[in-house]
Each structure stands twice: as structure tokens, then as C-alpha cells.
Amino acid sequence: MVTMTSADNALKSLYLGVVSEQLNTGVNPLLAKIKQTSQDVWGKEIRRLAQYGINGGIGAGTEDGELPEAAGNNYDQFVLTLKNLYGKIEISDKAVRASENNVGAFVNLLNAEMEGLLKASSFNFGRMLFGDGNGTLATVSAIATDGTITVDSVKNIVEGMVCDFVEANGTAISGATARRVVYVDRAEKKIKVSGTALSTSVVPVGSIITVQNSYGKEITGLGAIFKATGSLYGLDRSTHKWLIPYMKENVGEISETVIQAAIDELEENTGSKVNFIVCSSGVKRAYQNHLASYKRNIDVMELKGGYKALSYNGIPVISDRFCPEGTMYLLNTDDFALHQLCDWKWLEGEDGRVLKQVANKPVYSATLVKYADLICTRPCGQAMLSGITEL
Numbered sequence: 001m002v003t004m005t006s007a008d009n010a011l012k013s014l015y016l017g018v019v020s021e022q023l024n025t026g027v028n029p030l031l032a033k034i035k036q037t038s039q040d041v042w043g044k045e046i047r048r049l050a051q052y053g054i055n056g057g058i059g060a061g062t063e064d065g066e067l068p069e070a071a072g073n074n075y076d077q078f079v080l081t082l083k084n085l086y087g088k089i090e091i092s093d094k095a096v097r098a099s100e101n102n103v104g105a106f107v108n109l110l111n112a113e114m115e116g117l118l119k120a121s122s123f124n125f126g127r128m129l130f131g132d133g134n135g136t137l138a139t140v141s142a143i144a145t146d147g148t149i150t151v152d153s154v155k156n157i158v159e160g161m162v163c164d165f166v167e168a169n170g171t172a173i174s175g176a177t178a179r180r181v182v183y184v185d186r187a188e189k190k191i192k193v194s195g196t197a198l199s200t201s202v203v204p205v206g207s208i209i210t211v212q213n214s215y216g217k218e219i220t221g222l223g224a225i226f227k228a229t230g231s232l233y234g235l236d237r238s239t240h241k242w243l244i245p246y247m248k249e250n251v252g253e254i255s256e257t258v259i260q261a262a263i264d265e266l267e268e269n270t271g272s273k274v275n276f277i278v279c280s281s282g283v284k285r286a287y288q289n290h291l292a293s294y295k296r297n298i299d300v301m302e303l304k305g306g307y308k309a310l311s312y313n314g315i316p317v318i319s320d321r322f323c324p325e326g327t328m329y330l331l332n333t334d335d336f337a338l339h340q341l342c343d344w345k346w347l348e349g350e351d352g353r354v355l356k357q358v359a360n361k362p363v364y365s366a367t368l369v370k371y372a373d374l375i376c377t378r379p380c381g382q383a384m385l386s387g388i389t390e391l
Helices: 004-026 029-033 093-098 103-129 256-270 281-293
Strands: 035-037 045-052 074-081 083-092 136-143 149-151 162-166 179-185 190-193 208-211 246-248 276-279 300-302 308-312 315-319 328-331 336-340 363-376 383-385
Touching: 004 029, 004 103, 004 363, 029 103, 029 276, 029 315, 045 363, 074 363, 083 093, 083 103, 093 103, 093 363, 246 256, 256 328, 256 383, 276 281, 281 308, 281 315
Parallel strands: 035 336, 246 383, 276 315
Antiparallel strands: 045 074, 083 363, 136 149, 136 208, 149 190, 162 179, 162 208, 179 190, 276 328, 300 308, 308 315, 328 383, 336 363
């Protein structure tokens, strides 16, 4: 007979390892390439020493002259607060009781919940990798009288998400939080959310849509790294120029020459060797078209996690749904690390249980948690090409 105790044990002993592996390597091919470590985690913070430049203690001299003065490596300290990442499932008491005499039915119930969790996590964690940490999904462009909302992009929005509408400064808009996305019109870039129909008097044009309670709390993704101004990891770019990556805008037609120029720039100026290229789907199609037009072979590689990729001189080239349009990132993933307090764990109560009744509801919930954030120790060793003509 299936009981809540056996369900609890199954989540801890059977599902946790599989789910952790899927969330770490199966969510996104870029995430699968990034090492995960508990080093440099101090309490609630990540404190990482980052080396830049070269050792200055070298020089030439005479046979009996003075030796070069010592001038060691240059270091700066990165400081980040660990982000709190959660994934939650719910099982109704009725569903549990309906399957308590059928182990197979109960396993199917748990499998369905875990598959839903993995699907949602794949979407959200993949999206965070390309974000700047603020968690912006889209910006409101207009709201029709029936409450239909036109946004600047629906790339980061999917049916079922629970969202908040916030002002440009991050302040939640009263009466416009915890709204679930009912439908998405991808062709027209329109969405509709649950609850009372919104209007521009409540949600002004220019307001930001974020995942519920997540504004400013997401991991520090590529969007935060590829900037020329402001601060990164607690350091000001105006006085730490090595924090600024190589960025070429208005590229136009993609070609091997453009890609190679960026790779050469990184190798010659920073010693960084690109080992991973990620772009939007439209850019990948444009690159494939470029190869076909010059009768070049299109080589395919298989990556960790079972992902397929094109090859540029042995460097995998993948497309990602969350990569900004017209953009290609050329990365050295050896410079990236996801620093974590621990791997994915179930949030346990004082009694050691992971399945807990939701207050005043005949429903049990279980929550996966991970405290982590992403750091690139050599931002100047990464490149971004933007303004690429898509196909």
C-alpha cells in the first residue's frame, strides 16, 4: 500500500539523484559545460579571487647586474550573494488516496509531477543563463480594453507562468502580482493573464514583467556580463576595464571571417581560447546558409547531455531559444563556474519529511532548493557579436 511515508522516501532516495542530474546537465547545453563547485562559498556569499594581467617579475639584464624586481600576479575579489533557486511540486491528497492500492498508478503520478518540474526548470534556468539577474521577462508595450497585453518579446514567456508586473525601478505594482499567463500569441507578441483585466492606468506602458517574487533575485547570467558600464561582481567597470568583454555590434551578414576575427581578438589580447559558441536560431540558420552558399561541409558534433551542435573548427555552435535575436556569444567555458552551497536538495521539515501539507488545503507539496550563482573569472576573455542578420 502506498503511504505518504513511502512517497516521501521515494522522493528522497529514488528521484533526487535523477532530478539533480537532469537539472545540472539536461536543462541547457551551456549549463552542462559549466563546472559546478562549492569552493569560494563563505556563508551566504561567494568570494572569489580573480587574476588579471600577467606577473610582472620578469626582465632582462646584464651578466652581473641587478635581478628584476618581484611584481606578482594581479588579483581582485569578486563578491556575490548566493541566489535562492527553487522548484516545487504539489500532489493532492485525493490523488494519493486514489492510488494508494496501486503502486503503478502512484509511480505514474510522481513521474508526471517530476517531469512537469523538470520542464519548468529547464525553461526558467535556461532563461536565467542569458539574463542580467533582474529577471525581466518582457516589457509592456500596450494593453487593450479586454486586458490583452502587448509586449516587446514573448521569448521568455510561456503559458502557466505566474508573473508579477513591476515598475521600471523594480517596485511591484499593487493589484498586478501573482498573475498566471493564460495564453501567449507569439506571432503578435501578445499575452493574457488571469484575474481582473489589467489596464494602463494600473500597469503603465514600460512596466516590466517578471516571474513571481523574483525581480533582482536571479542568477548573474550573460546579460550582466556583456556590458561596458556599471558594476559586475562588486567591481566598477570604469576602473576595472578587464571586466569588459569584446563586443562587436551591427555585424550584418555572419561569416567565418567575422567569427574568426573575434576568436583572434580574444586569443591575442587575453590568451582566452573559445570552446563554446551559442547563438539564436535565426543566426544559426544564417550561418548554415553561409556554409551552404560556399559549398562548405556542415559538421555536426554531439555534446554532453546528448545535445547536437554544428562545428566551427572543432568548436561547438549551438542555438538557444533564450539567446537574444541577432546575437552570437563566443565563450571560454573554463572561465565560468556555478558556485553553490550544495547541490539540489529537498527542503525538509523538522521531522525530516519533504512532503508537507499546504496550509488549509488538501494538498501536499515538496520543494527542491539550490543556493548558487554564476561567476565568469575572465569577462574580457569572452566575446559577443550582435546585430547579425537572421534567416
